[in-house]
Amino acid sequence: MSSQLRETGPDTAPRAAAPAESARPRPILLIEDTPSLQMVYRSVLASAGHRVAVAGTAAEGLTRFREVLPSVVLLDLMLPDRNGLDLMQDMLRLRPETNVIVITANGSINKAVEAMRAGAHEFLVKPFDEQRFLGAVENATLARPTPRAxxxxxxxxxxxxxxxxxxxxxxxxxxxxxxxxxxxxxxxxxxxxxxxxxxxxxxxxxxxxxxxxxxxxxxxxxxxxxxxxxxxxxxxxxxxxxxxxxxxxxxxxxxxxxxxxxxxxxxxxxxxxxxxxxxxxxxxxxxxxxxxxxxxxxxxxxxxxxxxxxxxxxxxxxxxxxxxxxxxxxxxxxxPLRERGDDVIEIAETALARFAAEEGREFIGLDPQVQALFRHHPWPGNVRQVLNVIRNIVVLNDGGLVTMRMLPDDFAAHPPVEDADLPRPPPTAEMPVLDNLIGRTLAEIEQIVIEATIARHGGSVPKAARVLDVSPSTLYRKRETWKS
The missing domain is CATH 3.40.50.300 (P-loop containing nucleotide triphosphate hydrolases)
Structure with missing residues (x-):
């Protein structure tokens, strides 16, 4: 595995880099003993544009540290041959300017405090999501090396x-x-x-x-x-x-x-x-x-x-x-994503490129029909839902242009958000008077009021939500419940 980044540094002492080399950011050193997690972390980092050197033991990690001279180290605290905190202290003695992100499966704050006091830049507790992981790496990459500077x-x-x-x-x-x-x-x-x-x-x-x-x-x-x-x-x-x-x-x-x-x-x-x-x-x-x-x-x-x-x-x-x-x-x-216009297309296309690279597929973009649907979809799960939809498409299809038939089966469960540029049906119901509500259950009254408010505002769920002082996603969920 060490040969994968041999060009990032020599086998012994570092040699003077050419001007073009010195301008390149140093690779990130990942020290993780679980092969499956190695592969996942490295894939996520590579997809985000980082170069990565990998080690599976403390001994190999220290060797790679001397070779690569990274500015950021991702360090699992539970290594088979040595305590991760001891290894971190050795690395910081060699290069105090290194930012170390420690990774632990122990959810106790004790480990975090011990790592921070020993010189860690930040810590992550397994399991963590991709955005949290990349955010921590970006933070460490951008941070100045001098402590508290x-x-x-x-x-x-x-x-x-x-x-x-x-x-x-x-x-x-x-x-x-x-x-x-x-x-x-x-x-x-x-x-x-x-x-x-x-x-x-x-x-x-x-x-x-x-x-x-x-x-x-x-x-x-x-x-x-x-x-x-x-x-x-x-x-x-x-x-x-x-x-x-x-x-x-x-x-x-x-x-x-x-x-x-x-x-x-x-x-x-x-x-x-x-x-x-x-x-x-x-x-x-x-x-x-x-x-x-x-x-x-x-x-x-x-x-x-x-x-x-x-x-x-x-x-x-x-x-x-x-x-x-x-x-x-x-x-x-x-x-919410539904209020951010074409941002959803940018997010979807970026996710498509990243997931396709991870899965080894060739996708060329989104069909115009898919783009139009994405723009007017309510996205009750916001960015997280977009990522899930794109991941589903990449995993279940070979590649090419993303078309309507590739969308998940349950994607149409949420109706499109009504938009000012789209034709709207005229209101079909008036707000009920009190007499029409007497004798009904509270659940029935809630449904009547919500549907009538949506109708009065031209079918716009976001506008109705503002009037009712609730989140639009709450109204979407309730309407889905009423349909089932």
Whole structure:
């Protein structure tokens, strides 16, 4: 495997590179002992334009490190011949400017904190998705090698360099790029909203990557995926013996993010009692683990996100009003894909090229009929759904031009979004009067009101959703339920 990148460096000491060679970015070194994961990670990195050197053991990894002299290393902590953290320290002694992303299957924050303190740039906990993986690599690639050094501000004319993970040239995304650029330069708390699949974590990572904290850790915590009785421990940590099962001290995510950014996803799912402690933390920057007697100060920037309406959660009593106003300083709304125009075509064609390369297929683009359908499809799953559809097409077809017959069988389950440029049927129903609702069940009344509102707005689900103050994807899901 080492022969695959022999041209990237000599067998012994590095020799002077030719001017053309020196201009090329150094390859990424991947140290992973599982062959299937080696293949997956290398394929994803290669498809994103990175050169990759691969090693399966610590000994081979150190040899390849001396040969390749990478600026970024992806390091699995569980290697067959040696502890990954010890190997990382050897590499950093040889080249302190190296950015190491550690990969572990251990979901404990303990490992993350230990790795960060030992000099890691960032950590990833298996399993992680492709976008999170590439975002971490891009962050490490762009970061300055000097620890805690401020990176130069991004060029104003280059949104691609600002958030390379975001595809799309629409005016909507241009505004998002500009807002991220401005927010990244400040210390203000960023509150990201948007439907599932719109890229909220990528937005948070872009804010971090373009801030003065880019060389610090980026710690992401999904408040909706952790049991409420464990969430406080995950955020603030605990001391040994503080509760049943606390067999050792454990720093929390807030401590792990010291000097960097703490991303709290699905913030509206946080338990009220923990919201009080989070508010105190925001006011004092002091962390007190469960069972500890003394707090300690940390330097953390908070970025949070939710796919709910946070103000509605405040009205319903699910989210503290004072915490809302403390967090809702710089709001960034990630728009649903159906509101981004031709961005869906750019995303689909980019995904088509990437997946085709991975699967060894030859595709030449999207048929005009497919493009038209994609433009007017509701995409309730947003970018994630586009990627799934394209992956399905690439896997089940040999190549050529993507035509209507290649689309997944269930793709037509969601009707196209009504667009201003498309002919609309005249309204066929009027909003019912109260007398027509008496005697009906609440579910029936809900269906009548929703369908009548959609009809009154020319069949436009997004417009009806704005009137009803709900997400359009909620209305699409309800209508699908009524059809079944």
């Amino acid at each position: 401020r990176r130069p501000e991004p060029e104003p004319e280059g949104p691609a360099s600002l958030t390379g993970a975001f595809l799309g040239s629409s005016e909507t995304m241009a505004r998002i790029h500009a807002k991220i650029r401005s927010a990244a330069r400040s210390m203000a708390t960023v509150f990201i909203t948007g439907e599932s699949g719109t890229g909220k974590e990528l937005c948070a990572l872009a804010v971090h990557s373009n801030s003065s904290r880019a060389t610090g850790p980026f710690i992401a915590l999904n408040c909706g995926a952790i049991p409420q009785d464990l969430l406080e421990s995950e955020v603030f940590g605990h001391v040994k013996g503080s509760f049943t099962g606390a067999i050792a001290d454990k720093p929390g995510a807030a401590a792990a993010a010291d000097g960097g950014t703490l991303f709290l996803d699905e913030i509206c799912e946080m338990a009220p009692a923990l919201q009080t402690k989070l508010l105190r933390f925001l006011q004092t920057s002091m962390v007190q683990p469960v069972g500890a007697t003394r707090p300690r100060k940390v330097n953390v920037r908070i970025v949070c996100a939710t796919n709910r309406d946070p103000l509605d959660a405040v009205r319903r009593g699910h989210f503290r009003e004072d915490l809302y106003y403390r967090l809702y300083v710089v709001p960034i709304h990630m728009p």
